[in-house]
Amino acid sequence: MLAADTGADARRFFSVDPARPALRLVPGAGRAVPDVVRERSEKIARFFSESMLEAPCLALDLDVVEANYHALDQAFGDAVIYYAIKANPAVEILDRLIGLGARFDCASLNEIRLVLSRGAAPEAISFGNTIKKEREIAAAFAAGVRLFAFDSDEELRKIARSAPGASVFCRLLTDGDGADWPLSRKFGCSPTMAFELLTRADALGLDVAGASFHVGSQQTKPENWRGALEETAALYRKLEAGDIKPWLINLGGGMPARYRADVPETGRYGQTVMDLVEAFFGDRRFELIVEPGRGLVGDAGIIQAEVVLVSKKDEADEKRWVYLDIGKFGGLAETMEEAIRYPIVTERDAEAGGTGPVCIAGPTCDSADTLYETADYRLPLTLKAGDRVWILGCGAYTTTYASVGFNGFPPLDSVCL
Secondary structure: OOOOOOOHHHHOOOOOOOOOOOOOOOOOOOOOOOHHHHHHOHHHHHHHHOOOOOOOEEEEOHHHHHHHHHHHHHHOOOOEEEEEHHHOOOHHHHHHHHHHOOEEEEOOHHHHHHHHHOOOOHHHEEEOOOOOOHHHHHHHHHOOOOEEEEOOHHHHHHHHHHOOOOEEEEEEOOOOOOEEEOOOOOOOEOHHHHHHHHHHHHHOOOEEEEEEOOOOEEEOOHHHHHHHHHHHHHHHHHHHHOOOOOOEEEOOOOOOOOOOOOOOOHHHHHHHHHHHHHHHHOOOOOEEEEOOOHHHHHHHEEEEEEEEEEEOOOOOOOOEEEEEOOOHHHOOHHHHHHOOOOOEEEOOOOOOOOEEEEEEEOOOOOOOOEEEEEEEEEEEOOOOOOOEEEEEOOOOOOOOOOOOOHHHOOOOEEEEO
């Protein structure tokens, strides 16, 4: 987090890391911020306009997080929201969500310890990673966590040994079709294997909660929950025929943030998914879980960065290379294969002179640190070193992806407002 000298109001949002020098914040710097930033968050626009930042910084508006939470809660009706804290584990976000009654999807023991330290109840936590060390399962169980994910026989047996009697759900394999950031192949198993594993879980004395799936992060098609729900319904019928009665359906995440392409509104996701639940399960009642990460915090954050260099590879080239002081290793890892395409605005957008095509890259001495080379990004022809740029929709999967210090560049700083 940043250190501040901007008065009592700002100091609420900053903490000092003694191992790192404080960044310089100058109140009243008075530099203009584009209207598109102000339209996303007046608080963020004010912060950037009043601060002279010497390194990239993510600013996140907690009120936007809260508004997104209420929108998801309303859209998904009786489903319980488990925030996937891997998206952004800032304690200010956790505190706000705990106050709203959210629960938490945790991927590691450290995440579990973090949310417990903020006051979350252990029964409000799901250990949702299907890849866990057995000693971490035991430690989570000792801390009071009772809900665990798995997708393999070995993982199931680890849970049975170290968390006896716990509730378990088996993750189903999905293809991630329609998602900008698919989560297929690494996680999940076939419905046939899931039936065998859940039957075995019952025999091992575990509570068979049911199944989970994830249709892919930044899922652009709400109707793509259909296939996973149809498979889940068929699986549950087979289990019930064997006198095993699942009580949980974990609908996963996938709800999107706003990037360059239009996506349906939150209400459309909730209406479509809940209609599908009713279509496949009828009047049977299950506890429903949704696990938003990006959909809760993505739109709440904006990164301010700086142009380091604008150059060409040949004078005849139309396309310029724009190098920023942030790249893949500074928090923009989701630009891998140009999957997540962030909106980018600059302080010269309102100037006359037009725009031209660009490749956009980070500052490090690694050729992989290229953000966009084939996507159609166009930036002002007057853009030059020292100009500020703002990268929108960066509240999720940025600070947590930033390297500790690759090439000597410090991790991405952040502030919650």
